[in-house]
Amino acid sequence: MTSVYRRYFRLDSGPIFDALTERQSINNLATIEYKSILLDIGAKDSGYYVDKEGKLTSFAFDMDWHHVDKTIYKRVKDYGWYPKQTTKVGKSIHKRFAGVKLVSTEDIYKLIGLGRGQRPVVISGFTWYGNSITIIPSDPLVAIFAVPEYRDLTDADAEDIWTPPAEMVEIKEWEAQRELSEWNDSVRERNATKDQESA
Numbered sequence: 001m002t003s004v005y006r007r008y009f010r011l012d013s014g015p016i017f018d019a020l021t022e023r024q025s026i027n028n029l030a031t032i033e034y035k036s037i038l039l040d041i042g043a044k045d046s047g048y049y050v051d052k053e054g055k056l057t058s059f060a061f062d063m064d065w066h067h068v069d070k071t072i073y074k075r076v077k078d079y080g081w082y083p084k085q086t087t088k089v090g091k092s093i094h095k096r097f098a099g100v101k102l103v104s105t106e107d108i109y110k111l112i113g114l115g116r117g118q119r120p121v122v123i124s125g126f127t128w129y130g131n132s133i134t135i136i137p138s139d140p141l142v143a144i145f146a147v148p149e150y151r152d153l154t155d156a157d158a159e160d161i162w163t164p165p166a167e168m169v170e171i172k173e174w175e176a177q178r179e180l181s182e183w184n185d186s187v188r189e190r191n192a193t194k195d196q197e198s199a
Contacts, residue, residue: 010169010179119162
């Protein structure tokens, strides 16, 4: 069985970074729109779920589930609600959610050659390994990519070898973890300061 490891890349400038920044701006506006719609229909503006493309898939109400209007909303799997499309009101709410403009993560992966169909899937045994992007919303924004690779690839495995764009700088796993940890620590400190000021 071929073993798999992850390569880490930092991105903070260049055309791909610009596209990622634009995507982030569009998706931030989408979050604002989603929250506005949720408040309009009496739902919570937090605790909602989105799929891997960023589309809202379910949400919660502040009220007990017995009081949710089940002629308009249906239960979604184990958590949350979504409007039924069998009623006029439900269709109208669904249309508002569907009308929110998003840019999917897949679009960014395509820019760097990791989109669906651009590279064989990395599999070892019964495990599938996916790519990930972590966006640190600092100013300026920074993106950390984690990309799975097979160990010990040879020239004969050329189709499995991914070459990153020049603007993506390869870093060590510990460097990626340190940067993420430092950002998280700074957020905690800011939140603690806000809590003290409001106390």
